[in-house]
Amino acid sequence: MMVxxxxxxxxxxxxxxxxxxxxxxxxxxxxxxxxxxxQAASVNEIARMAxxxxxxxxxxxxxxxxxxxxxxxxxxxDVIDQITSAMTDMxxxxxxxxFATRQFIEFATTQPQWCWVMIRAQGFHPELxxxxxxxxxxxxxxxxxxxxxxxxxDLLLIDIxxxxxxVALSARLRGEAGPEAGARLSxxxxxxxxxxxxxxxxxxxxxxxxKRLHLTPLPRAGKVKAIGVA
Amino acid sequence: MMVxxxxxxxxxxxxxxxxxxxxxxxxxxxxxxxxxxxQAASVNEIARMAxxxxxxxxxxxxxxxxxxxxxxxxxxxDVIDQITSAMTDMxxxxxxxxFATRQFIEFATTQPQWCWVMIRAQGFHPELxxxxxxxxxxxxxxxxxxxxxxxxxDLLLIDIxxxxxxVALSARLRGEAGPEAGARLSxxxxxxxxxxxxxxxxxxxxxxxxKRLHLTPLPRAGKVKAIGVA
Amino acid sequence: MMVxxxxxxxxxxxxxxxxxxxxxxxxxxxxxxxxxxxQAASVNEIARMAxxxxxxxxxxxxxxxxxxxxxxxxxxxDVIDQITSAMTDMxxxxxxxxFATRQFIEFATTQPQWCWVMIRAQGFHPELxxxxxxxxxxxxxxxxxxxxxxxxxDLLLIDIxxxxxxVALSARLRGEAGPEAGARLSxxxxxxxxxxxxxxxxxxxxxxxxKRLHLTPLPRAGKVKAIGVA
Amino acid sequence: MMVxxxxxxxxxxxxxxxxxxxxxxxxxxxxxxxxxxxQAASVNEIARMAxxxxxxxxxxxxxxxxxxxxxxxxxxxDVIDQITSAMTDMxxxxxxxxFATRQFIEFATTQPQWCWVMIRAQGFHPELxxxxxxxxxxxxxxxxxxxxxxxxxDLLLIDIxxxxxxVALSARLRGEAGPEAGARLSxxxxxxxxxxxxxxxxxxxxxxxxKRLHLTPLPRAGKVKAIGVA
DNA sequence: GATGAATGAGCTTTCATTCAT
DNA sequence: AATGAATGAAAGCTCATTCAT
Numbered sequence: 001m002m003v004x005x006x007x008x009x010x011x012x013x014x015x016x017x018x019x020x021x022x023x024x025x026x027x028x029x030x031x032x033x034x035x036x037x038x039q040a041a042s043v044n045e046i047a048r049m050a051x052x053x054x055x056x057x058x059x060x061x062x063x064x065x066x067x068x069x070x071x072x073x074x075x076x077x078d079v080i081d082q083i084t085s086a087m088t089d090m091x092x093x094x095x096x097x098x099f100a101t102r103q104f105i106e107f108a109t110t111q112p113q114w115c116w117v118m119i120r121a122q123g124f125h126p127e128l129x130x131x132x133x134x135x136x137x138x139x140x141x142x143x144x145x146x147x148x149x150x151x152x153x154d155l156l157l158i159d160i161x162x163x164x165x166x167v168a169l170s171a172r173l174r175g176e177a178g179p180e181a182g183a184r185l186s187x188x189x190x191x192x193x194x195x196x197x198x199x200x201x202x203x204x205x206x207x208x209x210x211k212r213l214h215l216t217p218l219p220r221a222g223k224v225k226a227i228g229v230a
Numbered sequence: 231m232m233v234x235x236x237x238x239x240x241x242x243x244x245x246x247x248x249x250x251x252x253x254x255x256x257x258x259x260x261x262x263x264x265x266x267x268x269q270a271a272s273v274n275e276i277a278r279m280a281x282x283x284x285x286x287x288x289x290x291x292x293x294x295x296x297x298x299x300x301x302x303x304x305x306x307x308d309v310i311d312q313i314t315s316a317m318t319d320m321x322x323x324x325x326x327x328x329f330a331t332r333q334f335i336e337f338a339t340t341q342p343q344w345c346w347v348m349i350r351a352q353g354f355h356p357e358l359x360x361x362x363x364x365x366x367x368x369x370x371x372x373x374x375x376x377x378x379x380x381x382x383x384d385l386l387l388i389d390i391x392x393x394x395x396x397v398a399l400s401a402r403l404r405g406e407a408g409p410e411a412g413a414r415l416s417x418x419x420x421x422x423x424x425x426x427x428x429x430x431x432x433x434x435x436x437x438x439x440x441k442r443l444h445l446t447p448l449p450r451a452g453k454v455k456a457i458g459v460a
Numbered sequence: 461m462m463v464x465x466x467x468x469x470x471x472x473x474x475x476x477x478x479x480x481x482x483x484x485x486x487x488x489x490x491x492x493x494x495x496x497x498x499q500a501a502s503v504n505e506i507a508r509m510a511x512x513x514x515x516x517x518x519x520x521x522x523x524x525x526x527x528x529x530x531x532x533x534x535x536x537x538d539v540i541d542q543i544t545s546a547m548t549d550m551x552x553x554x555x556x557x558x559f560a561t562r563q564f565i566e567f568a569t570t571q572p573q574w575c576w577v578m579i580r581a582q583g584f585h586p587e588l589x590x591x592x593x594x595x596x597x598x599x600x601x602x603x604x605x606x607x608x609x610x611x612x613x614d615l616l617l618i619d620i621x622x623x624x625x626x627v628a629l630s631a632r633l634r635g636e637a638g639p640e641a642g643a644r645l646s647x648x649x650x651x652x653x654x655x656x657x658x659x660x661x662x663x664x665x666x667x668x669x670x671k672r673l674h675l676t677p678l679p680r681a682g683k684v685k686a687i688g689v690a
Numbered sequence: 691m692m693v694x695x696x697x698x699x700x701x702x703x704x705x706x707x708x709x710x711x712x713x714x715x716x717x718x719x720x721x722x723x724x725x726x727x728x729q730a731a732s733v734n735e736i737a738r739m740a741x742x743x744x745x746x747x748x749x750x751x752x753x754x755x756x757x758x759x760x761x762x763x764x765x766x767x768d769v770i771d772q773i774t775s776a777m778t779d780m781x782x783x784x785x786x787x788x789f790a791t792r793q794f795i796e797f798a799t800t801q802p803q804w805c806w807v808m809i810r811a812q813g814f815h816p817e818l819x820x821x822x823x824x825x826x827x828x829x830x831x832x833x834x835x836x837x838x839x840x841x842x843x844d845l846l847l848i849d850i851x852x853x854x855x856x857v858a859l860s861a862r863l864r865g866e867a868g869p870e871a872g873a874r875l876s877x878x879x880x881x882x883x884x885x886x887x888x889x890x891x892x893x894x895x896x897x898x899x900x901k902r903l904h905l906t907p908l909p910r911a912g913k914v915k916a917i918g919v920a
Numbered sequence: 921g922a923t924g925a926a927t928g929a930g931c932t933t934t935c936a937t938t939c940a941t
Numbered sequence: 942a943a944t945g946a947a948t949g950a951a952a953g954c955t956c957a958t959t960c961a962t
Contacts, residue, residue, distance in 0.1 A: 018921060037353075039269050043957060053924050058958070060921095122352075123267070156398065156407045160418065163397035167389050177386050188390065192422035247941095248946060273932065286947055288933065478942060497813075499729050503936060513945050518937070520942095582812075583727070616867045619857050620878065627853035628846065637846050648850065652882035707962095708925060733953060746926055748954065 003051035004028045006113070008074075022060045024050040026074070029067050034116035038068050038124040072121055072128040075114050079107065080135055086211055093143035094190060098203050100139065101189065102182035103210050104132075104165055108172040109179075110212040119170050129166075133158045143193075151193050161189055233281035234258045236343070238304075252290045254280040256304070259297050264346035268298050268354040302351055302358040305344050309337065310365055316441055323373035324420060328433050330369065331419065332412035333440050334362075334395060338402040339409075340442040349400050359396075363388050373423075381423050391419055463511035464488045466573070468534075482520045484510040486534070489527050494576035498528050498584040532581055532588040535574050539567065540595055546671055553603035554655060558663050560599065561649065562642035563670050564592075564625060568632040569639075570672040579630050589626075593618045603653075611653050621649055693741035694718045696803070698764075712750045714740040716764070719757045724806035728758050728814040762811055762818040765804050769797065770825055776901055783833035784885060788893050790829065791879065792872035793900050794822075794855060798862040799869075800902040809860050819856075823848050833883075841883050851879055 006027035012019045028049035032041045043064050047054040061067040083100050090096045108115050121128040137158050143149035151157070168185045171177035177184075187204035191197060236257030242249045258279035262271045273294050277284040291297040313330050320326045338345050351358040367388050373379035381387070398415045401407035407414075417434035421427060466487030472479045488509035492501045503524050507514040521527040543560050550556045568575050581588040597618050603609035611617070628645045631637035637644075647664035651657060696717030702709045718739035722731045733754050737744040751757040773790050780786045798805050811818040827848050833839035841847070858875045861867035867874075877894035881887060 021922080037269070039267070042955080044955090052922075054957090055924055055959085056922055059923095064957070123350075156401050156411060156414065157418075159397050159401055159406075160394050160415070163393045164390050167393035168386065171386050171389060181386065184386065185390070188387075188422050191424060192418050194421060194427060197424060246946095251946075272930080274930080283948055284932085285934080285949060289946065289948095293932075481942080497729070499727070502934080504934090512943075514936090515938085515945055516943055519944095524936070583810075616858065616861050616871060616874065617878075619861060619866075620854050620875070623853045623857035624850050627849050631846050631849060641846065644846070645850070648847075648882050651884060652878050654881060654887060657884060706925095711925075732951080734951080743927055744953090745928060745955080749925065749927095753953075 004031050004049050006030060018060075021050070021052060021056065025052070025057060025060055025067065026071055029071050030075075030113050030117055033068065033071065033120055034113040037120045041068075068125060069127075071117065072125040075117055076128045076131040079104070079114070079118070080131055082211060084135065092148075093139050093146050094148050094195060094199075094203050095206070096139045097136070097143065098183075098186040098190065098206065099208055100136070101165060101186045102208065105169055105172055105182035105185065106210040108169055112173055115169055115173055119166055119173070122166065129162055132165075133162050136161060140193075148195065149193050164189060234261050234279050236260060237341075248290075251280070251282060251286065255282070255287060255290055255297065256301055259301050260305075260343050260347055263298065263301065263350055264343040267350045271298075298355060301347065302355040305347055306358045306361045309334070309344070309348070310361055312441060314365065322378075322433075323369050323376050324378050324425060324429075324433050325436070326369045327366070327373065328413075328416040328420065328436065329438055330366070331395060331416045332438065335399055335402055335412035335415065336440040338399055342403055345399055345403055349396055349403070352396065359392055362395075363392050366391060370423075378425065379423050394419060464491050464509050466490060478520075481510070481512060481516065485512070485517060485520055485527065486531055489531050490535075490573050490577055493528065493531065493580055494573040497580045501528075528585060529587075531577065532585040535577055536588045536591040539564070539574070539578070540591055542671060544595065552608075552663075553599050553606050554608050554650060554659075554663050555666070556599045557596070557603065558646040558650070558666065559668055560596070561625060561646045562668065565629055565632055565642035565645065566670040568629055572633055575629055575633055579626055579633070582626065589622055592625075593622050596621060600653075608655065609653050624649060694721050694739050696720060697801075708750075711740070711742060711746065715742070715747060715750055715757065716761055719761050720765075720803050720807055723758065723761065723810055724803040727810045731758075758815060761807065762815040765807055766818045766821045769794070769804070769808070770821060772901060774825065782838075782893075783829050783836050784838050784880060784889075784893050785896070786829045787826070787833065788873075788876040788880065788896065789898055790826070791855060791876045792898065795859055795862055795872035795875065796900040798859055802863055805859055805863055809856055809863070812856065819852055822855075823852050826851060830883075838885065839883050854879060 004024065004027045008023035008026040008030075009020070012023035015023075025046060028046045029041070031049055032046050036042075036045075041064070043057050044054050046067070047057045050057075057067075061070070083103050086103065087096050087099055090099060118128060133155075137153065140149060140153045140158070144153060164185060168177060168181050172181050183205045187200050190200035190204055195203075234254065234257045238253035238256040238260075239250070242253035245253075255276060258276045259271070261279055262276050266272075266275075271294070273287050274284050276297070277287045280287075287297075291300070313333050316333060317326050317329055320329060348358060367383065370379060370383045370388070370391075374383060394415060398407060398411050402411050413435045417430050420430035420434055425433075464484065464487045468483035468486040468490075469480070472483035475483075485506060488506045489501070491509055492506050496502075496505075501524070503517050504514050506527070507517045510517075517527075521530070543563050546563065547556050547559055550559060578588060593615075597613065600609060600613045600618070604613060624645060628637060628641050632641050643665045647660050650660035650664055655663075694714065694717045698713035698716040698720075699710070702713035705713075715736060718736045719731070721739055722736050726732075726735075731754070733747050734744050736757070737747045740747075747757075751760070773793050776793065777786050777789055780789060808818060827843065830839060830843045830848070834843060854875060858867060858871050862871050873895045877890050880890035880894055885893075
């Protein structure tokens, strides 16, 4: 098995050796979590894929849970960051929702590993998806304030919508759904939120240009060592 | 941890010792799968909860996979059987769908363990849910034929609806959603399928009497003694 | 796997049920010992092949060792009995030796299972072969008394000859040696014993008619139960 | 049971810790294979005798088979190497054969464990003995070319000779044969190959000086660090 | 910081054997 | 005699984690 080299590694390429090793471990973890799931993933395998011996893993992470949490946090942060930063000048709530949904599904094409990790996170690292829910909820709230959404918005509804997004993402990853899955999903959700069918269709299928997922540059400065999120 | 005693055990209480032990193992398996998931579940733990030594497990099941498959199959069969048998005289497709959805969510109250197993089955025993999808799909097709559903029905749509059901079930199990979750979900799905809002609301919130989940009596056919048959 | 039915079963077919079960167990044991060796053979497997449940095994045999010992004893007794009874009117020691050797190798054709058991017995049930050695030694001694063998005959020599016989038998069973293996072996041994080459060849390749191995009818009368040969 | 310390351990005493542990495991394996046979040998027992916990075994060997194969390979290589290197200046085929045979039997005195392993290898690690056969065959072929052996040499014959050697070795190990066993065997084989009795005796009983078996120093080539190589 | 050998608990599975029926 | 369920010890193997270097 080749030593991995992914987004974290690229990001850290001009940092010190420690940071680079850590980055390789995280890329390897993404790979392994994506392939085997959080539970079945083994530290040995992550270390092997990172090209370090198993002991080195524990220099950088307290235990398997810590790397999982950090990988999840980073994925959540970056996915959200890139979706929101691409929408800075969109003001219409429904459009924002639709774009976000479709961009999310679109990541299946450009970053399948990360997407698999998000899917695998269900049940094991719910915080990953909770962040997504948060942002989603804000746009839906905005929709209510704008008068475009009449349905009541609560946690259950948001959970339901996130679940819909994940299952569509999964179908996309497995090749069971085509490129239109995002728009399709968007239209379904809007309809469910009682947006008028024509309007729902119009917004959901609008022509957008989507981005490739990349790591959000970290505005970090000094060392950040084992913050110890028990 | 106490020795379990669940639905299978009750069902087998008047059968022979082997059947009773086997039943206890299955009840224990439900317990453990519900709590730890299929992957993390250990045969030792199942045996311990069934009150037998670990070797006994293998007298009754070839391996962990076999008991998992059997438990999953039995849960799927019984859940479906009880939902469908309660709907025999319902002819309206939307009503059937709504009733099935709500009865399904309702099981969270009466058989939480089984429901957890269904949730945990995602990804590990997809066949469990696929059976559900099948029946769901039939009612939706009926809805189309009856002219009540105009949306196109395909695999992605069905997967999405099943995902919605599972997340609602999960919310209910965790106490994050109240007794109205089923009706709520039903209305959302009907709306999503472009049923007129008023009609959707009317059907989704109709007053039904739901059943407690119980084991479907097995139509056993007498002893089957396998003497030297390969 | 079919229930076996071999020599012991035939022999016991007119005896009581207990004797028949016991016989089936022994036939099954031959089968399993031949296939897996004494060590790897499992009681469960023997019982299964005999068409009884595992508990039944212990009604008839104290433990695995007992059936092994009995099977070995019976095979040794019968092999020897049939070889010797076919030689009653042979008086020439070299001829007796040659015939015995060749008849022994010939069993590979008619009773491969028994032969495998003999081969597998090396190291685990040396008593099986020791009986063979005994009879062999007698004929060799006779050869010395007749003046045909000049070499000194001791235990090492006999062990060596038995080893030669077993390796030839094994080659025959595995199909690596043809029908002439017995004569070939016989000639080699005679030469080794310093019989004149021409004479050795003449005796070794003589034309004999060999028998098919069958069970020696037991002159038994009453029950013989678990004699407890610890 | 004491922690073992044998030939491999000595050889590795100036190597790194890993190599030393590995060596102790191999010495322990020799001990256990010699005592219990390859089949009955247990990894736990090997680890215990090596003075490590059982998990450590798997740091060094993939499974029981791997250590068995390595031990067998090493024994075969060393035995052959030492016999052949002691014969470099012998040109007479019969003498070479006789010396090799006797040196082989002689190992029973200096390395009984290794010899037991060779005997136990019959059936389980035939490749161990096959290498021996190969070298043996070469000398016999040489004997034919030199005109000293007239008998046809084929696989069966070689197998027979190897079997003779092993049974003699075994008798020697068990104390059932004295120091003359090697010469005795050698004479028997030569006679069997139709070497003239006087000549056979002369060659077989010639006075040789035999070596103690020791490990052939490995021509190691420096550290080989496997970093992330598949 | 990195190494990598070692640990030991825990897992799945097999199997000889016992025993109540 | 026969059953067959149950036992429990022991096997092979994995893996998160520790620690001396």
